[in-house]
Amino acid sequence: MESESSEPTRIMVAVNESSVKGYPHPSISSRTAFEWTLAKLVRSNAAGFHLLFLHVQVPDEDAFEDMDSIYASPEDFHNIKERDRIRGLHLLEYFFGRTHQYGISCEAWIRSGDPKEVICNEVKRVRPDLLVVGSRGLGPFQRVFVGTVSEFCVKHAECPVITIKRKPDEIPQDPVDD
Numbered sequence: 001m002e003s004e005s006s007e008p009t010r011i012m013v014a015v016n017e018s019s020v021k022g023y024p025h026p027s028i029s030s031r032t033a034f035e036w037t038l039a040k041l042v043r044s045n046a047a048g049f050h051l052l053f054l055h056v057q058v059p060d061e062d063a064f065e066d067m068d069s070i071y072a073s074p075e076d077f078h079n080i081k082e083r084d085r086i087r088g089l090h091l092l093e094y095f096f097g098r099t100h101q102y103g104i105s106c107e108a109w110i111r112s113g114d115p116k117e118v119i120c121n122e123v124k125r126v127r128p129d130l131l132v133v134g135s136r137g138l139g140p141f142q143r144v145f146v147g148t149v150s151e152f153c154v155k156h157a158e159c160p161v162i163t164i165k166r167k168p169d170e171i172p173q174d175p176v177d178d
Helices: 028-042 074-101 115-126 140-146 149-156
Strands: 009-015 050-059 105-110 129-134 161-165
Touching: 009 074, 009 115, 028 050, 028 140, 028 149, 028 161, 050 074, 050 115, 074 105, 074 140, 105 115, 105 140, 115 129, 129 149, 140 149
Parallel strands: 009 050, 009 129, 050 105, 129 161
Antiparallel strands: none
16 A cells, blocks of 8 residues: 555546537547546546647648638638637636636647547556547447547557547537537
8 A cells, every 4th residue: 555645647648629610629539538537547546637638630631721721821821720729728727727627637738630649649658547538439440430549549558548428419410529
């Protein structure tokens, strides 16, 4: 049995924005994974855990859908990067605020790139005790087109991985949405 002065369990939670227009910032999968972590792992032992929130921003290929990208200026690129950064900070603010309500220590950061690769690289760099990721619970047909971050992380992350599926009553009409 470890002493009470032992280090807290470090849990990395990968979080992302909702793809459902008009939906509050966190995706259903992220919020479900976070709530599960609080309810089933942390419970009333706030001091025993340290949460690490990682948000991976996917470079936005559709950023110029409202303008002709041939004429995009450096200012346009800067404005898009700034908009994405602000949205990422708002997303992390949601999780940060909820975590502090429970008195749990945490830290959060944003990276950019392919979520599968970035999450596994960050696990290697930060070395959490556990990674928690949300899963949309897509069937084999949908997975072919979407690819799943959670399955990749289970295979490649250098720590135990828990994937949390969305609750059946929270699945949008198109399960690919989140």
